[in-house]
Amino acid sequence: MTNVPVEGIAIPEVAHPEPQNNWRKYFSFSTDHKVIGIQYLVTSFVFFLIGGLLSMVIRAELITPQADLIDRTLYNSMFTMHGTIMIFLWIFPSLVGLANYLVPLMIGARDMAFPRLNAAAFWMVPVFGILLMTSYFLPAGTAQAGWWSYPPVSTQNPTDSVITGEFVWILAVAISGVSSIMGAVNFVTTIVRMRAPGMTFFRMPVYVWTVFSAQIIQLAALPALTAGAIMLLFDVAAGTAFFNPDKGGNPVLFQHFFWFYSHPAVYVMVLPIFGVFSEIFPVYSRKPLFGYRVVAVSSLLITTVSVLVWVHHMYASGTPGWMRMLFMATTMLVAVPTGIKVFAWVATIWKGKLRLNTPMLFCLGALIMFVFAGITGVMLASVPIDIHVNNTYFVVGHFHYIVYGTITMGMFAAIYHWFPKMTGRMYYEGLGKLHFALAFIGVNLNFFPMHPLGLQGMLRRVSSYEPEYAFWNVVASIGAFLLGMSTIPFILNMVGAWVQGKPAPDNPWRAIGLEWLVSSPPPVENFEELPVVVSGPYGYGKSDPLVENAAALKEG
Amino acid sequence: MDSSISTEKPDVAIAPHAAHAHEEDHAGNSMFGFIIFLLSESVIFLSFFAGYILVKTTTPNWLPPGVSGLEVSKPAINTVVLVASSFVAYFAERALKKENLLVFRLLWLLTMAMGAYFLVGQAIEWSELEFGFSDGVFGGLFYLLTGFHGLHVLTGILLMGIMLFKSFVPNNYAGGHTGVDATSLFWHFVDVIWIILFILIYIWQ
Ligand code: HEM
Ligand SMILES: [Cu+2]
Numbered sequence: 001m002t003n004v005p006v007e008g009i010a011i012p013e014v015a016h017p018e019p020q021n022n023w024r025k026y027f028s029f030s031t032d033h034k035v036i037g038i039q040y041l042v043t044s045f046v047f048f049l050i051g052g053l054l055s056m057v058i059r060a061e062l063i064t065p066q067a068d069l070i071d072r073t074l075y076n077s078m079f080t081m082h083g084t085i086m087i088f089l090w091i092f093p094s095l096v097g098l099a100n101y102l103v104p105l106m107i108g109a110r111d112m113a114f115p116r117l118n119a120a121a122f123w124m125v126p127v128f129g130i131l132l133m134t135s136y137f138l139p140a141g142t143a144q145a146g147w148w149s150y151p152p153v154s155t156q157n158p159t160d161s162v163i164t165g166e167f168v169w170i171l172a173v174a175i176s177g178v179s180s181i182m183g184a185v186n187f188v189t190t191i192v193r194m195r196a197p198g199m200t201f202f203r204m205p206v207y208v209w210t211v212f213s214a215q216i217i218q219l220a221a222l223p224a225l226t227a228g229a230i231m232l233l234f235d236v237a238a239g240t241a242f243f244n245p246d247k248g249g250n251p252v253l254f255q256h257f258f259w260f261y262s263h264p265a266v267y268v269m270v271l272p273i274f275g276v277f278s279e280i281f282p283v284y285s286r287k288p289l290f291g292y293r294v295v296a297v298s299s300l301l302i303t304t305v306s307v308l309v310w311v312h313h314m315y316a317s318g319t320p321g322w323m324r325m326l327f328m329a330t331t332m333l334v335a336v337p338t339g340i341k342v343f344a345w346v347a348t349i350w351k352g353k354l355r356l357n358t359p360m361l362f363c364l365g366a367l368i369m370f371v372f373a374g375i376t377g378v379m380l381a382s383v384p385i386d387i388h389v390n391n392t393y394f395v396v397g398h399f400h401y402i403v404y405g406t407i408t409m410g411m412f413a414a415i416y417h418w419f420p421k422m423t424g425r426m427y428y429e430g431l432g433k434l435h436f437a438l439a440f441i442g443v444n445l446n447f448f449p450m451h452p453l454g455l456q457g458m459l460r461r462v463s464s465y466e467p468e469y470a471f472w473n474v475v476a477s478i479g480a481f482l483l484g485m486s487t488i489p490f491i492l493n494m495v496g497a498w499v500q501g502k503p504a505p506d507n508p509w510r511a512i513g514l515e516w517l518v519s520s521p522p523p524v525e526n527f528e529e530l531p532v533v534v535s536g537p538y539g540y541g542k543s544d545p546l547v548e549n550a551a552a553l554k555e556g
Numbered sequence: 557m558d559s560s561i562s563t564e565k566p567d568v569a570i571a572p573h574a575a576h577a578h579e580e581d582h583a584g585n586s587m588f589g590f591i592i593f594l595l596s597e598s599v600i601f602l603s604f605f606a607g608y609i610l611v612k613t614t615t616p617n618w619l620p621p622g623v624s625g626l627e628v629s630k631p632a633i634n635t636v637v638l639v640a641s642s643f644v645a646y647f648a649e650r651a652l653k654k655e656n657l658l659v660f661r662l663l664w665l666l667t668m669a670m671g672a673y674f675l676v677g678q679a680i681e682w683s684e685l686e687f688g689f690s691d692g693v694f695g696g697l698f699y700l701l702t703g704f705h706g707l708h709v710l711t712g713i714l715l716m717g718i719m720l721f722k723s724f725v726p727n728n729y730a731g732g733h734t735g736v737d738a739t740s741l742f743w744h745f746v747d748v749i750w751i752i753l754f755i756l757i758y759i760w761q
Contacts, residue, residue, distance in 0.1 A: 113585045181596060189589040193581070219596040227603035231700065240689060240696040242607075248618075248692045250611050257603060 018503060019424030019521060029123070031115035032524060033104050036122050038422060040097025041415070043125055047089035048408075052484055054082040059446075059480035062473050067464035075463040076144035077165070083147035084132065084169065087269075088176045091407055093125050095272045096183050098414055099211045101422065103187065105515035106205050108196025108533065110526050113189040117182050124179035132172040135165040143169035146461060148258060151243040151251050155235045162237050170233045177226050184218035187211060196514070198533035205513055205537040206289065206296050210275030213299035214268045221264040221307055228257025252317055259310035267306045270370075270402065271299055273410035274341055277363055280417055281345050283511045284360035285352025288538040290344040298337035305334050312381050316390045324383045331381040335374070342371060357509075358432030362413035365440045369405025373398055376451065394454025400447040404483075409439060412490070419497070420504030424520045427501060431493040438486030445479025513537055583734040590738045594745050601749050604701055605756060611693050620691040625761045626698075627681075634677040635754050638709075641670035642747040645740045652733055657723060660736075664720055667743065671713045678706055701753055708746045715739045 025035055026042070058078050061069040070078070100118065104111055112118045135142040142165040145154035154166050191212045195204070231242040232254060241247030243254045282289045289295060311319060311327035319327075345367060354360065376398040379385045389395065412435070419427050449472035458469045465473070507516040514531060515522070612618055619625070648663035682699075689699045719736050722728050729736075 110580075114589060181593070184596070185589045185593050188592055189585055193585055193588055219592060220599060223596055223599035224603040227600050227607070230704075231607075231696075234689075234696065234700070238690065240700075241693055242696050242700075248615055248694075249696075250614065250693070253607055253610060256610075257607070260603075 029119055031111070031119050033100050033112045033115065033118060034422070034522060034526075036118055037097045037099075037101025039122055040093050040100060040125065043122075043129070044090050044093035044097060047085050047129055048094070049487070051082050051085035051090055052487065054078050054085070055480060056484055058082060059477040061463050062465075063477045065465050065467045065470055065473075070463070072463055073141065073144065076146075076461070077142040079461060080143050080146050080169075081132070084143075084173070085129075086403065087147060088173060089125070089129050089132075091269050091403065091411075092176070092180065094411055095214075095269065095407075096121075096180075098276075098411070098418075099187065099272060102418065102515060103190060103208055103211055104194070105518065105522060105526055106208050106513060107191060107194065107199050108514050108527060108531050109190060109194035110530075112186050113194055114186050118186055121179045121182040121186070124175050124182075128172040128175035128179075131168060131175070135168040138163060138165055138168065140164040148262075149232065150258075151232065151235060151254050152245070154232065155244065157236065164236065166236050167233070170229055170236065174226070174229050174233075177222055177229070180218050180222055184215040184222075187215040188219065196527075196530050196533055198531075200533075202293060202296070203533050203536050204296070205275075206278035206292070206299070207272070207275030209296040210271040210278070210299045213303040214271040216300075217264045217268050217271075217303050217306060221261045224257050225261035228254055228261075231257075252314070255314050255317055256310070259313045260307070263310040263313060264303075264306040266399075266402065267302055269407050271302065273366070273407050273414075274299070276410050276414045276417075277345055277367060278341075279511075279513070280359050280363045280413055281348045282538050282540050283417075283509050284355045284357060284363075285349050286355075286541045287348055287352040288540050290347035291340070292536065292538055295341055295344045298340045301337040302334065305330065305337070309334060312386070315383055315386050328381055328383055332378065335378060338374065342367070342374075357416075358427070358429060358436060359413045359417035361433065361436045362409050362416065362439075365436065365443075366406045366409040366413065369401050369409065369443065373401035373406060376401065389454050391459060392454035393450040393458045393460055396460050397447050397450030397454060400450070401443075404447065405443050409443070412436075412439070415494075417509070418515075419494070420508045421515060421520050421522070423498050423501070424504055425497050425501035426504045426508065427493050427497040431489045431496075435486055435489040435493065438482055438489070442479050442483030442486050446476050446483055447479070449473070449476040449479075512539055586734050587738060590741070594742065598745070598749070601704075601752075604697075604704070605752065608697050608701065608756060611697065615693060617692075619694050620687045623687050623691075623694075626758055628758050630677065630681060631754065631758055634674050634681075635750065637670050637677075638674045638747055638750055641667045641674075642744050644670065645743045649733070649736060649740045652723075652729065652736055657729075661720060661723060664716060664723075668713050668716050668720075671709055671716075671743075675706060675709055675713075678702060698757065701757065705746070705750060705753055708749070712739070712743050712746050715742065 025032075026039055030036060030039075057070065058075070061067065061075060067075070100112070100122075103109075138161075140157075140159040140161055140163070143149070143154070145166060149166070149169065157164055157166070191204075191208060201209075231240070234240040235242055235244060235249075241249040243249045243251045245251055278289055278295060309327055309331045311323060312331045315324050315327075349364075376394070380389070380395065380398060416427055416432055419425075453469055453472045453476075456469065458465055504520045506518065506520050508520075509516075514527075514533070517531065518526060644663050645667045648660050648667060651657075651659035651663060682702075687695045687698075689695055716739055719739050722735065
């Protein structure tokens with residue numbers, strides 16, 4: 001593509017050739033970042049379905065106050081595997097997949113800096129996913145200590161085999177960590193060194209900024225979890241006493257390692273979704289992103305502050321008062337760069353010509369959910385409230401507004417938005433809107449009741465509860481099943497549209513950005529000739545006088 | 557398609573590239589990637605160190621019963637050898653830059669030997685200690701830190717072996733020395749980590 005596609009007043013509907021579907025390449029060791037991106041997305045979605053089925057079992061158990069559906073061991077293993085799968089096999093890999101697909105295209109590169117490393121990092125995902133699943137067949141059963149794996153719960157071993165569910169769990173999470181570090185090295189190198197001529201940092205789309213910031217967190221904080229995991233592995237399998245208080249060890253040390261990573265990790269998950277918002281709102285509002293530079297830089301600010309707040313997860317772990325106050329203050333500080341972003345998105349939509357296509361609907365829904373979760377987050381960050389609701393369903397409600405309401409819904413927005421680019425076909429708008437409606441209602445029905453439940457004192461990770469909690473639990477379970485159903489139109493849409501959807505033009509949304517300049521789907525080498533970038537990424541709505549005149553005439 | 561938007565003209569953000577596409581600098585990418593990988597590895601060590609400091613300063617019965625401390629003199633000799641080997645590696649790298657393959661190979665081999673000396677010294681020390689891996693937090697942390705570092709020394713020696721082998725492949729170093737540069741950087745890294753470790757474990761008892 002050597003010509004610049006300039007859109008005029010009338011858009012010619014060019015006939016597009018039927019896109020070729022060579023599905024076999026998605027099952028092979030490919031080094032093309034686009035193939036790897038889709039491999040990640042599809043694989044992680046399969047795990048999303050598995051994790052989702054587990055959550056249905058959990059919610060089915062919680063319809064009644066008694067623990068009558070499954071026994072407690074199985075219940076523990078259900079929520080442990082659910083959380084682990086959703087975090088390590090859905091959110092992380094799907095975000096990496098999206099970034100894999102988009103980043104090289106958006107910065108005008110032919111591929112990632114290290115294509116083979118990239119493929120190797122992807123293939124580790126099914127490997128550790130399957131490894132994790134095999135623990136269902138172990139005599140000792142799967143891990144049961146939750147996704148935190150706090151000792152001493154996680155180091156208990158009633159059986160006499162060394163290969164326990166916990167052992168396998170740590171190994172799987174360790175492989176996921178290796179894969180993430182490989183990915184992070186690749187992304188940071190690609191973004192720093194492979195940008196097309198003229199693509200300065202301040203001409204990069206915000207999405208690339210957010211991926212960059214998130215991957216820096218991976219490099220700076222993930223190794224702390226690795227250190228903790230190595231020590232936990234020895235405690236579980238070799239009888240060391242790093243975290244065993246009976247032999248002089250320190251269980252709180254594990255919590256430090258864990259949260260030093262896992263708090264920043266929430267920003268690894270949510271930052272790219274902020275990037276998605278920043279790409280989608282301008283396109284569907286036909287307005288430039290408000291305060292582009294500030295929004296871009298605020299991602300790095302979030303990165304910096306996020307590694308300074310981990311102790312807000314440990315207010316109730318015997319943390320001294322002065323330390324609680326310190327971390328309460330730093331936590332509140334995160335609200336500043338985050339608030340800037342929310343303000344910028346609202347200002348972008350404000351008085352824009354909104355197009356309510358599926359991606360835009362999902363983004364709007366996700367933004368609302370995020371604002372709500374931010375409010376409960378600030379509540380949790382204040383010590384007195386947290387001491388009250390710590391370890392209750394309030395916390396579960398808070399983070400599910402983030403991980404489902406914001407991140408997963410944002411992910412769906414991204415998939416719909418870039419689907420035409422990835423497949424060369426249009427998705428079905430009707431099915432997309434149905435998906436959105438079911439999901440939006442389902443998320444709120446499912447997760448809102450957890451807030452009153454938590455305030456009333458219902459503990460998390462229990463399979464039976466006092467009868468007075470029954471009402472909200474039934475509501476939540478109905479929401480959960482609705483949410484489960486909402487994925488059916490999504491699957492129908494994706495499979496149906498990919499097989500026989502209408503061929504998509506190169507730039508169906510009239511978006512600006514390098515990825516929309518290449519054909520749909522893009523050729524193997526992305527760009528026949530590398531582009532030279534001459535301006536920023538958000539010049540929407542800057543119409544020239546001629547066009548404005550024409551518009552005025554038309555409106556009469 | 558939505559008709560309300562057809563009156564807009566997105567501005568042109570891109571100019572087609574008239575000149576040749578720029579060349580990719582693969583060696584530069586590799587070195588850059590390796591450096592950020594090392595930065596990230598140093599966070600693992602920093603975490604171990606932080607854990608060590610936290611546990612040491614908060615645990616009342618820090619040493620296992622019957623253990624009074626660690627012997628410093630032999631590990632000190634080991635330290636001197638390892639630090640010196642970093643300089644040898646540096647001169648090996650310089651010799652290679654001057655295309656003096658023979659000197660490079662000799663110095664490189666010497667670096668490997670010094671690394672091996674360090675490892676053997678550590679193995680002997682381990683075999684003579686009167687506490688084990690699972691003897692309280694101190695035993696665990698001691699073997700974990702020295703062992704994890706030793707693993708890095710071993711990796712460094714293996715990497716150097718590969719580079720040495722590659723130096724016998726004709727014309728292999730015509731395009732650049734990224735592999736050797738990266739290996740020697742790794743070796744300096746392992747060295748610096750050891751100095752911190754030595755101070756933390758042996759000096760600050
Ligand atoms: C931005 C994306 C966010 C994500 C993905 C997220 C995710 C989570 C998760 C997963 C947990 C539960 C951890 C567990 O105990 O298993 C949690 C708890 C918590 N979150 Fe968030 N959160 C986010 C934003 C925030 C914000 C903005 C704040 C504060 C301003 C906040 C404050 C807290 C606090 C204090 C807890 C601990 C509650 C407790 O354990 O008692 N979070 N969050
Ligand atoms: Cu947090």
